[in-house]
Amino acid sequence: MLTTLRNSLVWFRRQSEDGLDGTHAEPSSVRSTVKGVPMTPTGPVTDWATDFDVMDPHYLSDPFSIWDVLRPTCPIPHTNRRKSSWMPLRYDDVTAIAHDVEHFSSLKVAVIPGDEDQDPNANFDGPNLEYGLPPISSDPPLHTWTRRLLLPWFSHKRVETYVPLTRDLCRTLLDGFADKGCADAAADYAQQIPVRVIAHILGVPAELADTFTGWVRDVLEFADDAERRQHGAEGLLNFFLKQLEERRQRPGDDLLSELLRTEVDGHRIDDGIVLGMAALVLIAGVDTTWSAIGSSLWHLATHPDDRRRLVREPELMPGAVEELLRAYSPVTMARVVTEDIDYAGCPMKKGDKVLMNFPAANRDPAAFDHPELVQLDRAQNRHVAFGSGIHRCAGSNLARMELQVALEEWLGRIPEFSVAEDREITWAGGQVRGPRSLSVVFA
Amino acid sequence: MRIRVDPDRCQGHARCYGLAPELFEVDDYGQSTVIVDEVPTDLEEKARLAVANCPEFAVEIVSE
Numbered sequence: 001m002l003t004t005l006r007n008s009l010v011w012f013r014r015q016s017e018d019g020l021d022g023t024h025a026e027p028s029s030v031r032s033t034v035k036g037v038p039m040t041p042t043g044p045v046t047d048w049a050t051d052f053d054v055m056d057p058h059y060l061s062d063p064f065s066i067w068d069v070l071r072p073t074c075p076i077p078h079t080n081r082r083k084s085s086w087m088p089l090r091y092d093d094v095t096a097i098a099h100d101v102e103h104f105s106s107l108k109v110a111v112i113p114g115d116e117d118q119d120p121n122a123n124f125d126g127p128n129l130e131y132g133l134p135p136i137s138s139d140p141p142l143h144t145w146t147r148r149l150l151l152p153w154f155s156h157k158r159v160e161t162y163v164p165l166t167r168d169l170c171r172t173l174l175d176g177f178a179d180k181g182c183a184d185a186a187a188d189y190a191q192q193i194p195v196r197v198i199a200h201i202l203g204v205p206a207e208l209a210d211t212f213t214g215w216v217r218d219v220l221e222f223a224d225d226a227e228r229r230q231h232g233a234e235g236l237l238n239f240f241l242k243q244l245e246e247r248r249q250r251p252g253d254d255l256l257s258e259l260l261r262t263e264v265d266g267h268r269i270d271d272g273i274v275l276g277m278a279a280l281v282l283i284a285g286v287d288t289t290w291s292a293i294g295s296s297l298w299h300l301a302t303h304p305d306d307r308r309r310l311v312r313e314p315e316l317m318p319g320a321v322e323e324l325l326r327a328y329s330p331v332t333m334a335r336v337v338t339e340d341i342d343y344a345g346c347p348m349k350k351g352d353k354v355l356m357n358f359p360a361a362n363r364d365p366a367a368f369d370h371p372e373l374v375q376l377d378r379a380q381n382r383h384v385a386f387g388s389g390i391h392r393c394a395g396s397n398l399a400r401m402e403l404q405v406a407l408e409e410w411l412g413r414i415p416e417f418s419v420a421e422d423r424e425i426t427w428a429g430g431q432v433r434g435p436r437s438l439s440v441v442f443a
Numbered sequence: 444m445r446i447r448v449d450p451d452r453c454q455g456h457a458r459c460y461g462l463a464p465e466l467f468e469v470d471d472y473g474q475s476t477v478i479v480d481e482v483p484t485d486l487e488e489k490a491r492l493a494v495a496n497c498p499e500f501a502v503e504i505v506s507e
Contacts, residue, residue, distance in 0.1 A: 095498075148472060151455070151471060151472045151473055152471040152472070155469070155470075155471045155472075155473070156457060156460065156469050157471070158471075318461060322458070322461075322496075379492065379495065380495040380496060381496055382495070382496055382497065382498045382500075383498065384498050386456060386498075388454070388498060388499070389454060389499075390454065392454040392455055392456055392473075396455075396456065396457070397457060400461075
């Protein structure tokens with residue numbers, strides 16, 4: 001067991017680290033933190049085409065204007081910060097690369113790579129290293145069968161059964177602050193919902209929601225901070241190792257027990273793969289949807305016409321959810337270039353990262369009319385907030401349902417609200433963009 | 444009007460089902476299929492919306 005744990009931790013650290021070739025372009029000796037956001041080692045960006053930084057404070061607060069300037073002149077900017085990385089901004093490029101799994105591997109999907117040279121176990125070659133968090137950090141064939149095991153848990157029909165739980169949860173949260181006249185819509189509401197629904201699906205205690213949230217933030221949001229990243233990874237993996245052990249003794253009808261029971265080609269699934277899948281479901285199911293709910297509430301707080309229209313015409317809600325997902329897509333995933341390739345004039349090298357900027361693709365004027373405008377009744381909306389190709393978010397039905405229910409319940413109880421003028425809104429970004437603090441006052 | 448879902452392109456976004464559950468069904472693995480031979484006239488607009496919103500360009504009009 002100890003060996004398994006060690007291997008897993010090593011693997012997990014490498015997972016958020018990078019590269020097939022193990023090189024790092026930038027030293028990371030200087031670290032500081034402003035408002036909880038780790039600073040990059042090389043200071044503010046002055047040239048976004050050749051030296052972009054997705055953790056730059058300007059980018060965190062307003063990536064949209066940066067994309068709009070770059071897209072017509074340099075649609076695939078490059079940086080050597082952290083790791084040689086490319087970042088396609090056009091819809092056609094993002095979707096084309098997402099479909100080319102031969103040249104763009106998902107083995108390393110972290111947007112913020114770590115520091116391999118600081119990892120004492122970097123050369124460790126344990127059995128779990130290759131598995132990552134399948135299916136998201138895998139290519140076919142591992143991707144294919146692990147994804148097939150997860151999909152039924154997030155099918156339309158299954159997700160319908162999670163609606164009452166989600167609705168009750170939202171109502172309980174609203175009960176807690178509706179009479180107070182103000183709330184932090186991100187921390188008190190959005191952040192509290194997906195983690196509890198996913199805990200239910202996994203069959204793990206919802207009381208640990210805040211702990212889960214802390215681990216996931218450490219791994220994704222604070223990945224520039226090696227200590228926090230490791231703390232989150234260790235917390236998650238230790239927790240799931242214990243949970244899996246308990247389910248071996250006392251199986252239930254939850255997702256973890258099912259994965260332990262399942263046989264593929266006559267064999268039980270490797271422990272490392274089960275562990276990776278379990279961690280993935282929690283990681284992917286927490287930060288992402290919470291960010292989408294928070295961004296949507298920010299939009300409704302700052303756009304009273306849209307808010308009132310949605311209250312007046314609730315039948316618009318399903319389309320509005322898709323439009324809010326388009327306009328405020330939270331998730332960017334990385335790919336790794338598998339061999340030297342010239343893509344659209346960009347000399348990509350084996351081991352380079354490609355940051356799949358689905359949020360920027362969804363704001364491409366070549367794919368959407370007036371992409372800068374939120375149109376609740378937008379008729380044509382082929383958004384790729386959930387990705388494109390074989391890695392389409394396996395939890396998209398769940399995320400969509402949670403977002404819709406969260407907005408319906410909030411608007412049902414608090415139809416009139418606005419951003420508190422004296423409080424600052426903080427945005428997280430990098431892998432997942434959304435408000436982490438969003439103080440609102442009710443009318 | 445006749446429509447189809449290209450099974451090789453469909454990746455399970457389920458946008459077609461969300462827009463027109465009368466015309467599509469989605470299996471446990473996300474694969475969408477068309478459940479009518481002919482699209483009823485009053486659902487043709489919904490069929491067009493399904494075509495226009497598929498992120499994988501998997502929903503097609505076969506004949507009008």
